Structure formats: C-alpha cells, structure tokens
Amino acid sequence: MSAISSQAHGLVGKLYKHCYTTFQHSLRVGNELYQFSRYLGLENTEQIYILGILHDIGKLDISSSLLNKITPLTSEEFDSIKRHTEHGFKRIKEIRGLPSNFALYAKYHHEDFDGKGYYGLSGEQIPLLSRMIRIVDSYDTMTKGRPYQSPIEKARVIHEIQSLSDKQFDGMLLNYFFEYLQDKHVNENTLKLSFSDVP
Secondary structure, three states: OOHHHHHHHHHHHHHHHOOOOHHHHHHHHHHHHHHHHHHHOOOOOOHHHHHHHHOOOOHHHHOHHHHOOOOOOHHHHHEEEEOHHHHHHHHHOOOOOOOHHHHHHHHHHOOOOOOOEEEEEEHHHOOOHHHHHHHHHHHHHHHHOOOOOOOOHHHHHHHHHHOEEEEOOOHHHHHHHHHHHHHHOOOOOHHHHHHHHHO
C-alpha cells in the first residue's frame, strides 16, 4: 500500500467512526468525481478519486453531535461547520505523495462562481477541481439528503442546480456534468437491457 493510500485510508477510517453519514457521502463524491474527471479526460484520476473522498475530511475536527444534528443549524453552528474546509486543508497537506495543491482544491470546494462562497474567490480564480467538487458535492447532498433534510428527486435537483448556473456553479462545467449524467444514465440502462437479454 502506498504512503498516499495508507494515510488516506487511516483518515477515512477515522471518519467512518466519527460520522458515518459524512463517510458515506465522501465515498460517493470520490466515486462520482473520479468518473466525471475521466469523462472530461483529466489526468491523475486515481489521485482525484482520493481528493474526492477527502474533500470533507476536516469534519473530523467538528463534533459528531453537530454533524448528525437532525434539526436545522443555527448561524453559530453553521459557522463552526464552515471551518471544516480549513481543517481539511491542514490535514490533506500532511499526506505524503499527494500533489501539494490538492489541499487547496479541497479548501476551496465551497467557493461560489459569483464570488459569494466561503473565501470570496470567483470564476476561474477557483481551481478547476474545486469547481468540480462544488458541483458533485452539491448534487450528492441534495439527492441523498442530510440528517436534517430529506432527499430531493433527481429531476428537481438538476432543475435547481441549473438555476444556479454561473452563480454557485461554473455554468460551462455544469453543462458538462449534465452531459456526463445523461451519458451515465444511458450506459446504465444499456447494461440493464443487455443483462435482461441473457437467457
């Protein structure tokens, strides 16, 4: 096992015990980010997969009771949770073998394209992978729900995310994401059809 995977595995193991909901979300984001990055033809997709899994690792420094709270967050609680990006930056930059800028990509995954995110970056000031995580993270959170919020039907999620194009999300990148989802849906249905034809 490489130094990268062993260190990352250790952190993810801690997250599993600390907050299972965040652990599950992180695995889904890692997988979706990996597939989306391959769809876009990016390099280093295995490392991008690790980045996706670790994007919320700073939540290890947030109390599990707060992360699992089933009622809406107060402004003070939300401010506390927002600090997970800084905590995550510190943790990820200590992982040997990962590109040094991956810690920044995780730190900026809550930046809005219009500059109204956590740190005020806008447009292409926000790293590409941060913009990608922003989309994938939001899509998963909305479709799967949170402890205090029920899941939303996928068609409605796509409509809501589309309405935030060039506001929260990079509009061009969002179009690619929708194309990726459509391609994924077609492939999944084709696979189901091929298996149904097996005698």
